[in-house]
Amino acid sequence: xxxxxxxxxxxxxxxxxxxxxxxxxxxxxxxxxxxxxxxxxxxxxxxxxxxxxxxxxxxxxxxxxxxxxxxxxxxxxxxxxxxxxxxxxxxxxxxxxxxxxxxxxxxxxxxxxxxxxxxxxxxxxxxxxxxxxxxxxxxxxxxxxxxxxxxxxxxxxxxxxxxxxxxxxxxxxxxxxxxxxxxxxxxxxxxxxxxxxxxxxxxxxxxxxxxxxxxxxxxxxxxxxxxxxxxxxxxxxxxxxxxxxxxxxxxxxxxxxxxxxxxxxxxxxxxxxxxxxxxxxxxxxxxxxxx
Amino acid sequence: xxxxxxxxxxxxxxxxxxxxxxxxxxxxxxxxxxxxxxxxxxxxxxxxxxxxxxxxxxxxxxxxxxxxxxxxxxxxxxxxxxxxxxxxxxxxxxxxxxxxxxxxxxxxxxxxxxxxxxxxxxxxxxxxxxxxxxxxxxxxxxxxxxxxxxxxxxxxxxxxxxxxxxxxxxxxxxx
Numbered sequence: 001x002x003x004x005x006x007x008x009x010x011x012x013x014x015x016x017x018x019x020x021x022x023x024x025x026x027x028x029x030x031x032x033x034x035x036x037x038x039x040x041x042x043x044x045x046x047x048x049x050x051x052x053x054x055x056x057x058x059x060x061x062x063x064x065x066x067x068x069x070x071x072x073x074x075x076x077x078x079x080x081x082x083x084x085x086x087x088x089x090x091x092x093x094x095x096x097x098x099x100x101x102x103x104x105x106x107x108x109x110x111x112x113x114x115x116x117x118x119x120x121x122x123x124x125x126x127x128x129x130x131x132x133x134x135x136x137x138x139x140x141x142x143x144x145x146x147x148x149x150x151x152x153x154x155x156x157x158x159x160x161x162x163x164x165x166x167x168x169x170x171x172x173x174x175x176x177x178x179x180x181x182x183x184x185x186x187x188x189x190x191x192x193x194x195x196x197x198x199x200x201x202x203x204x205x206x207x208x209x210x211x212x213x214x215x216x217x218x219x220x221x222x223x224x225x226x227x228x229x230x231x232x233x234x235x236x237x238x239x240x241x242x243x244x245x246x247x248x249x250x251x252x253x254x255x256x257x258x259x260x261x262x263x264x265x266x267x268x269x270x271x272x273x274x275x276x277x278x279x280x281x282x283x284x285x286x287x288x289x290x291x
Numbered sequence: 292x293x294x295x296x297x298x299x300x301x302x303x304x305x306x307x308x309x310x311x312x313x314x315x316x317x318x319x320x321x322x323x324x325x326x327x328x329x330x331x332x333x334x335x336x337x338x339x340x341x342x343x344x345x346x347x348x349x350x351x352x353x354x355x356x357x358x359x360x361x362x363x364x365x366x367x368x369x370x371x372x373x374x375x376x377x378x379x380x381x382x383x384x385x386x387x388x389x390x391x392x393x394x395x396x397x398x399x400x401x402x403x404x405x406x407x408x409x410x411x412x413x414x415x416x417x418x419x420x421x422x423x424x425x426x427x428x429x430x431x432x433x434x435x436x437x438x439x440x441x442x443x444x445x446x447x448x449x450x451x452x453x454x455x456x457x458x459x460x461x462x463x464x465x466x
Contacts, residue, residue, distance in 0.1 A: 020354070024384060027358045031376040034362070038372030039423060045372055052366050059318060141370065141420050141428050187428065208429055 046173055053146060054175040057134075061148060064134040068267070126239055127273040129154050131179070133266050143186040143208060144169070147269055150176045154273065158237050161269040166243040166260030167191070167231060168269055181269060184244070184259055185212055192234040193244055193257075196227035204229065204244065204257055211248055214255040223250050229257050239272060308458045309351045312451070313340035313360055317367065334440040336447070337364045338412060341379050342405055343451045345386040346393045348459065357383045374419035378412040398448070406441055413437045 038045050053060075079086060131149035149155050151174050159171045161181045169183040170191075182189055189206035195214065200221045202214040217223075227247040233240025248258035294302070316336045337360050344352035361376030368375070385408055386393055396404065417433045 024354045024380070027354050028377065028380055030358065031361070031373045031380060033373075034365075034376060035371065035373035035419070035423060049366050052363075056318065056367075063319070141424070141432070142368075187424065187426065208432070 050173050050175040050178075050180075053178050053180070054150070057148070057175075057177045060135050060146070060178075064132075068132075071267075127154065129159075129271045129273070130268055131155065131271060132268055134178070141187070141208065143183040143189075143206065144172065145181050145183065145266060145269075147179050147181055147271075148177070149271075150174055150179050152176060155179050155271050156273060159271045159273050160231070160238045160242060161271050162242065163261050163266065163269060165262065166245060167238075168259075168261045168266065170237070171271060179271075181271075183263075184261075185210060185263075191238070191244070192232045193229050194232040194240075195221075195229050195247065195255075196223055199232075201232055201234065202255075210263070211256040211258055214247075214257060217255065223247055223255055225250060242272075305458045306351055308454060309340070309344040309348060309451075310356045310360070312454055313337065313344070314363065316340060316447075317360070317363060333436070334443040335409070335413075335436060337361065337375070337379060338382065338409055338440060339405070339444055339447045340451070342382055342386065342408065343448065345383050346401065347451075347455065349387060349390075351459070352383070354380060354383055370416065371420050371423035374416045374423065377419065378415045381415065382408050382412050401448075402441075402444060405444060406437075409437050409440055 129149060131147035131153065133145050134148045135146040136144070147155075147161075155171060155174055157171055157174050161168045161170060167184060169181045169186070169189065171179050172182040173180040183206070184191060184204065185206040185208060187206055187208045189204075189212070191204045192201065193204045193214070194201055195217075198221075200217060200223070202217045202221075204212050205215045206212045214229075225247050229244045229246060231238045231240055231242040231244060243260055245257045245259035245261075248256045250256075313336070317340075320333055320336045341352065341357055341360060345357075357379050358376055361379040364370070364379070365372050365375040393401070393404070413433045413436060417428065417430055421428050
């Protein structure tokens with residue numbers, strides 16, 4: 001090393017250290033800026049997230065395939081071992097369901113006749129899309145899953161996500177190939193419901209625990225453990241009468257609901273489009289000029 | 292002797308190892324486990340990776356890379372944007388400030404130091420989440436996540452060690 005480069009190095013070292021420190025402060029500032037941005041422009045962040053996840057869709061789908069295979073194989077082995085038992089159970093259940101079917105047909109006819117008598121406006125049509133759950137969000141503070149299917153498959157923001165047993169959540173973000181479903185247990189989830197035989201209205205609010213609580217119950221409402229909770233359809237976003245869960249505990253501190261959904265086997269979700277013509281679009285159109 | 296183009300390309304690719312490895316692990320860690328209630332049990336891979344490389348090869352894990360990893364972590368993990376970035380930057384800075392201690396520490400001591408830093412980072416994320424969401428969020432999943440992260444730390448330590456030996460042995464700086 002000659003004299004000249006020595007001089008340069010002597011000068012450059014503190015300069016380098018100073019730049020590094022400055023860069024660090026700059027990055028911390030940028031992080032704080034991101035926080036403010038995330039708070040101020042949720043729409044932009046949402047779009048960035050959706051695009052990122054969309055770009056990762058092939059990878060996610062590829063990796064979710066072997067997981068699904070292993071799950072299915074294990075389930076199949078278990079089923080094989082109990083084939084006889086399950087068969088008997090299914091036979092019994094089938095008979096019971098046939099009874100129910102007969103009754104449902106009779107009730108449907110009666111309902112149609114009564115509706116006709118009262119000149120009731122028919123309920124709007126529902127469209128179903130079924131999508132596979134391909135990922136969940138690895139975060140301690142959010143309860144949501146990703147499903148394979150986006151705007152191309154007819155999925156739209158606000159649709160209800162159902163499993164066979166009940167309401168699981170609602171579509172929160174829609175990408176081209178992937179959508180995010182916010183589960184009913186998430187801290188940001190608020191769902192208008194009706195409870196019990198008296199159909200008392202309430203809002204079911206998630207708090208990241210497995211059992212969401214009921215808010216805004218009218219004073220004097222009497223509820224019992226085991227009362228059925230269904231969507232009320234208020235707000236026009238969800239169809240009324242979707243099964244949600246049942247009342248798990250009633251204390252002074254509040255009412256807790258145990259959702260019907262089995263969170264450990266969330267494989268497929270049915271997304272229900274509820275075409276209440278114009279309601280949401282009108283709302284968005286009203287809000288748009290105000291922004 | 293001037294290195295040839297291929298040599299320079301090769302060393303550049305090797306220098307990228309820590310960053311690329313971290314991003315890949317981050318992507319793998321978000322693959323489906325079929326249950327939303329497993330989510331809190333997923334260890335914070337980014338935290339371990341940033342810690343490891345900040346201790347052993349700080350030259351290959353500059354604060355800019357930490358920022359990018361944090362951003363990806365926040366965007367993928369739907370955490371409040373910026374909280375993960377800030378926590379990772381703080382871990383990076385803490386390691387940088389105590390370089391002398393970390394240069395001489397053995398595996399056990401490093402693990403212990405990581406326990407302290409990981410708890411602090413998770414606490415910071417929790418505080419920021421509460422602040423940004425505007426409500427008190429349950430702390431217990433965060434505690435669980437720290438515990439799982441600590442448990443998986445030796446595995447990733449081994450993995451990173453192997454990668455370091457494989458790809459980065461030649462240009463090992465004097466620690």
